[in-house]
Amino acid sequence: MKIASLFLSCGFWALMATHDSFCIGFLGILFFLFLWLRFHKRGLLWIWVGLIALSLWLCRPIQQEVHPGVYHIYQIKQNYVLARNKKTSIIVYGIEDPNFYDCYYVSRVERIDHLKNIHQFSFSDFMAKQNIQYCGYSSSKQFVSSSHSLKSQLYSRWKDNKVIQSNLYGIYQEETPSIVTRLGLPVIGIFYILKRRIQKYISKEKAQILLLILMLGYGYLFLFTVSFVRFFLLFFYTSIFKKREWALSASIVTFLCFLPGYATDFVFVFPIVYRLLSYTKKRKQHRAFVLAISQLIYFHELNIPLLLCFSWIRMIHSYIVLFSLLPFGQSFSNLWYDWIQKFPLSHFHYVPGLLFYILVILFVIIPKKRKMVCIALCILPWIQPYMDPFFHVYMIDIGQGDCTLILEPFHQSAVMIDCGQSFYRDNVKEIIIPVLKDLQVKQLDALILTHSDFDHDGGASELEKSMPIKQVIRSRDEIPKVKYPFFSLLPKRDASDTNDESIVSYFSYDGFQYLWMGDASMQVEQALMNQYDLTVDVLKLGHHGSNTSSSMTFLDQLRPTVGLVSVGKKNHYGHPSSMVISNCHTLGIHIFETRRHGMIHLFSFKGILCVETATHLIGIVKTRIIKP
Structure with missing residues (x-):
């Protein structure tokens, strides 16, 4: 049973x-x-x-009705707070000195909109796990009332203690060592320490009751984090059921009833799988294997020193946090932070693919072949890019700007068209480089900068500092040195403005043709129709879908299957034009926009063209017979 x-x-x-x-x-x-x-x-x-x-x-869909009004703060983060109005929770920006249970009037609310790129962290998806889909804006001028609760008083006392802030409240500063964020909140380690100490003086049953009371007190005074809720439930049911299987089962079901959005989150999946492995004979070896696999799946990187020393470092860190609660403990904990900052963090970066998951399944179901499977798993990250037979085109979501990556099968070449920058963030550092790392692109064979607008070439110099680039193309007379057909159309033309100077790229692979228009206007489009007889399957619409480009005549003559628009949400230019999008729909052109779908990934193999988006749309776009 x-x-x-x-x-x-x-x-x-x-x-x-x-x-x-x-x-x-x-x-x-x-x-x-x-x-x-x-x-x-x-x-x-x-x-x-x-x-x-x-x-x-x-799992039923829940319709939220969020309105301006008075919200009280129940959780504090570095750059925002979480606030609640009755049963509705939102993110609130703009509060400079927040405290728990302070009330503010939120005058404007809107849906959470953040960039989405495949394999990258999505803030909107992260908040959706907590059933938070809206954000609001407030300020000190819209303060309504404050709380004099014990929780708010403790926070006021410790809000300048960086060690307490990061380890008990989960508020990480920019100077917080990265290893501390990986260790998570050390509360669980602290309670394990208390458990061992208390059981030396009182019975196990009394110790369990005392610890449950202390846990509830901690949750009330600090935070009921997801990992702490999971830990508390397991500890609670362990004190009720004699059989550990029943305790584990009850904790799983109860946790998922309270926090259903975290069913696939690392903070729940790994500890539960880790505990289930206690039923196997070689649990120590299997636990290390599962920890390594989990880090690669969830974080796309593996840190060997931290993997080997995780338990020791976390235990020491828990003692340090306990010590920092004393009046003279903060200076000592600062010394610990200085030391731990120097801990070697050699990151091994790898995004698991289909073959990786197949090998993991083989490891589980074929015990006799586990050594061979482990060797294959160790070799796979180094050879996986060179085993990929697909031609890839990635339109990266950088907001209001352009950036496209083209990868030839087996990583024979990597070409990027445009590298747009933003005034609100560093696109190269925060988006483009992480995407290239995930795709294991270590150098670019060519970087094509269509023209000199900031949203197209603004990140070029920063990208050149970050990775080798064999060929930087700024002229229409130059083409990338790749093995497949790649052309610059209308190299000799008169341009009336900067947009019309755009390099127009035309390339083909697996029998499919692609046309990238930059910001070229209708005049350039007319010149293209006059000079070339083009066949196009995928068209990147000119000037972010603006009505200065993509004329009805041009779209009707090309009749592409797919139209791509790289555009930012709520941009003040009004891109894309509703008329242009309507024309595409009339002509049966399937439109994908980065503002709606996030990153758009097209990949082909032997006459089959597929599409995948960061919003989890996937399907076959077109098939054709390739003659031998």
């Missing part, structure tokens, strides 16, 4: 991870048949039917 409880809880976990009613129904039926054949107990089947109904209810 205890094993059956684990099967039920893990099955419920799988349903919640899908977060889709159709998938819940399909998986629910399959698991129902498994339970029937495996255990032959009607009681288990009825419990499972109840869990299916519960998961459908928890």
Whole structure:
């Protein structure tokens, strides 16, 4: 029966991870048949039917109504706060000196809009796990009232203590060592220390009751973080159930009922899998393996020194945080921060692909071949880029600007068209370089800068400092040195303004043709129609979809299958033009915009062209027969 409880809880976990009613129904039926054949107990089947109904209810779409009004602060971060009005929670920007339970009037609310790129952290998705989809703006002038609670008084006392701020409140400053953020809140380590100490003086049962009271007190005075909730629930059920399988099962189901959005989050997945491995014979080796795999899947990097020393460093760090609560402890903890900042963090960066997951599954299901699978997993990151047979085109979401990366199969070449910069952030440092690292692009064969506008070539100098670039192209007479057909159209032309000086790139692969227009206007489009007989499958619309480009005549003659628009949300230029988008729809052109879909990824192989977006759209765009 205890094993059956684990099967039920893990099955419920799988349903919640899908977060889709159709998938819940399909998986629910399959698991129902498994339970029937495996255990032959009607009681288990009825419990499972109840869990299916519960998961459908928890995963139902919830319509939020968010309005301006008075909100009180319940969580504080570095650059924003989380505030609540009745049952509605939002992010609030603009409050300079916040405190817990302070009330502010929020005059303007809007949906959270952030850039989305494949494999990159998405702030809007992160907040959606907490069912927060809106943000608001307030200021000190819109202050309504303050709280005199014990929680707010403690925060006022310790708001200048950086060690307490980062380790008990999760408010990380820019100077906080990166290793501290990776260790997470050390509260769990502190409670393990207290548990060992207390059990030396009182019985185990009394120690459990005392620790549960202390945990509730900590959560009230500081934070009930996701990891702390998971830890508290497991500790609570361990004190109730004698069998650890029942305790683990109950904690999984209860956690997912309270925080369903975190079913696939690292702070829940890794500790639970880690604990499930305690049922295996070689649990120490398996735990190290799972920790390494989890870091690669969730963070796309592996730090060997931290992986080997994680438990020791976290234990020491927990003692340091306890010591920092004393009046003279902060200076000592600052010395610890200075030392830990120098801890070697040699990052191994790798984004797992399909073959990686296949090897992980083989590791689990074929115990006799685990050594060979481990060797293959170690070699795979170094050879994976050179095993990729697809031709890739990535339109990177950088907001109001242009940046496209073109990768030839087997990493034979990497060409970038434009490298736009922003006045609000460093696009190269924060977006483009991380994307290139994830794609394991270590150098560019060519960087084509279509023209001299800041949103097209503003990041070129910074990119040149960050990685080798064999060829920087600023002239229409020059083309990248690649093996597939790549042309600069209308190299000799008179330009009336900067936009019309844009390099127009035309390239083809796997039988598909691509046309990148830069910011070229209708005059250039007319010249293209007069001089060339173009066949185009994918068109990057000129000037971010503006009505100065993409004339109806031009679109009608080219008739591309896909039209791409690189544009920022709520830009003050009004891009793209509703008339241009309407014309595309009339002509049957499928439009993808970075402001709506985030990064747009096109990839082809032997006459099949597919599309994938950062908002999880994926499908086949076009197929054609390639003659041998």
